[in-house]
Amino acid sequence: MDQRAPLFDWPEEGVRRTPYLIYTDPDVHEAEMQRIFRGRTWHYLGLEIEIPHAGDYRLMDVGDTSVIMVRTPGGGVNAMVNRCAHKGSMLLFELFGNVKELMCIYHNWLYDFDGNLRNVPFGKGINGKGGLPDDFQTCDHGLQRLRVEILHGIVFGTFSDEVEPLSDYMGPEMLANTTRVAGKEFKVLGYYSQYLDSNWKLYVENATDPYHATILHAWATKLKLNRLTMEGAIEMGRGGWHHLSWSKMATDQGGEVYETAQFRSGSEEMGQFGLHDPSVIEQWDEFGDGITTAIQTGFPNFMLQQIHNTIAIRVLIPRGVEGSELMWTVLGYADDEEWKTQGRLKQCNLIGPSGYISMEDGMVGNLVQRGTKGDKDKASVMELAGDSIETIRNSRASECGVRGFYTGYRELMGV
Numbered sequence: 001m002d003q004r005a006p007l008f009d010w011p012e013e014g015v016r017r018t019p020y021l022i023y024t025d026p027d028v029h030e031a032e033m034q035r036i037f038r039g040r041t042w043h044y045l046g047l048e049i050e051i052p053h054a055g056d057y058r059l060m061d062v063g064d065t066s067v068i069m070v071r072t073p074g075g076g077v078n079a080m081v082n083r084c085a086h087k088g089s090m091l092l093f094e095l096f097g098n099v100k101e102l103m104c105i106y107h108n109w110l111y112d113f114d115g116n117l118r119n120v121p122f123g124k125g126i127n128g129k130g131g132l133p134d135d136f137q138t139c140d141h142g143l144q145r146l147r148v149e150i151l152h153g154i155v156f157g158t159f160s161d162e163v164e165p166l167s168d169y170m171g172p173e174m175l176a177n178t179t180r181v182a183g184k185e186f187k188v189l190g191y192y193s194q195y196l197d198s199n200w201k202l203y204v205e206n207a208t209d210p211y212h213a214t215i216l217h218a219w220a221t222k223l224k225l226n227r228l229t230m231e232g233a234i235e236m237g238r239g240g241w242h243h244l245s246w247s248k249m250a251t252d253q254g255g256e257v258y259e260t261a262q263f264r265s266g267s268e269e270m271g272q273f274g275l276h277d278p279s280v281i282e283q284w285d286e287f288g289d290g291i292t293t294a295i296q297t298g299f300p301n302f303m304l305q306q307i308h309n310t311i312a313i314r315v316l317i318p319r320g321v322e323g324s325e326l327m328w329t330v331l332g333y334a335d336d337e338e339w340k341t342q343g344r345l346k347q348c349n350l351i352g353p354s355g356y357i358s359m360e361d362g363m364v365g366n367l368v369q370r371g372t373k374g375d376k377d378k379a380s381v382m383e384l385a386g387d388s389i390e391t392i393r394n395s396r397a398s399e400c401g402v403r404g405f406y407t408g409y410r411e412l413m414g415v
């Protein structure tokens with residue numbers, strides 16, 4: 001139980017509000033790095049297929065801490081903080097690579113893939129002079145390890161000794177969809193990295209919020225790719241911490257609601273837009289269940305995405321208080337025929353930094369960042385479906401996903 005005094009008072013309405021100060025306050029940000037990112041949470045580190053051979057590594061940031069995920073000679077996967085125990089220099093600074101051991105470029109301190117310190121240059125001095133004292137124990141100066149668990153080839157790590165095993169942390173709802181999407185071997189098709197001029201939580205809010213998805217993305221709505229009037233649900237996991245929103249494009253029952261309501265998608269201006277080449281949205285039933293969009297989030301910043309046949313993992317890295325980096329890993333499957341790979345690549349025009357659907361997500365957070373900055377004592381209002389953080393079926397007109405995220409947030413932050 002956290003006995004520290006709360007950093008600030010959360011509005012009395014609870015998670016139907018988010019206080020604007022959490023997007024700009026440096027003390028809040030620092031507390032998030034410790035209490036959330038190094039707290040009782042699991043974090044995406046990468047994929048096993050990215051590091052097939054001994055010494056293959058990839059870097060991932062957990063909050064503001066760089067972490068090395070590495071394949072050991074024994075075939076396992078280890079994770080440790082990317083920081084030399086000597087002066088604190090990063091050991092590795094390229095995102096991917098292969099190394100024989102972990103050597104710091106600064107003074108060549110050398111570590112094995114279990115993080116043990118193996119050599120200190122001039123540790124015995126020269127001509128009997130200088131060097132390390134006799135009581136210097138190399139075993140006291142290894143790299144800081146993370147707990148690691150792997151689910152369907154997806155590698156997660158945590159700084160916490162207390163957090164439950166990964167499968168319990170995810171819960172049955174998120175596990176089911178993870179198995180649905182990641183149950184057969186992935187193939188990496190490519191990467192996007194996207195800097196956002198907004199606090200990291202604003203993008204998480206966006207990803208947990210299907211309310212915006214059929215409104216902000218007027219293009220997708222006009223083409224009937226995603227509408228709230230389709231069969232769908234928002235499933236909540238672990239008491240709201242995680243969310244999964246899905247819909248089935250072929251089940252749209254909405255009639256003219258999007259055309260007659262005062263939405264941009266129904267405006268005269270949008271009426272002029274269509275596709276000269278509809279092949280960009282040609283798709284196949286990916287999993288045989290008719291679900292055409294499924295966005296899963298894992299607290300705090302993990303996203304597993306199926307938008308039509310674009311499969312991707314997104315992870316949102318805080319970059320200071322008012323910035324963040326969205327890292328996309330675009331995926332197909334190892335057994336994909338070539339036409340499927342080509343189809344996925346074409347549909348990638350829908351997602352990513354300049355995707356027809358998702359480019360708006362990158363900019364709208366900045367509108368909130370700038371809009372809220374001047375009034376840190378005010379709060380946003382999220383009352384669709386009241387204060388529920390429960391699963392909602394046959395509707396997605398609920399902000400339960402965002403409220404659920406802040407339920408976890410408040411618990412870990414003690415606010």
Ligand SMILES: [Fe+2]
Pocket residue numbers: 206212213216217357358361
């Ligand atoms: Fe969106």
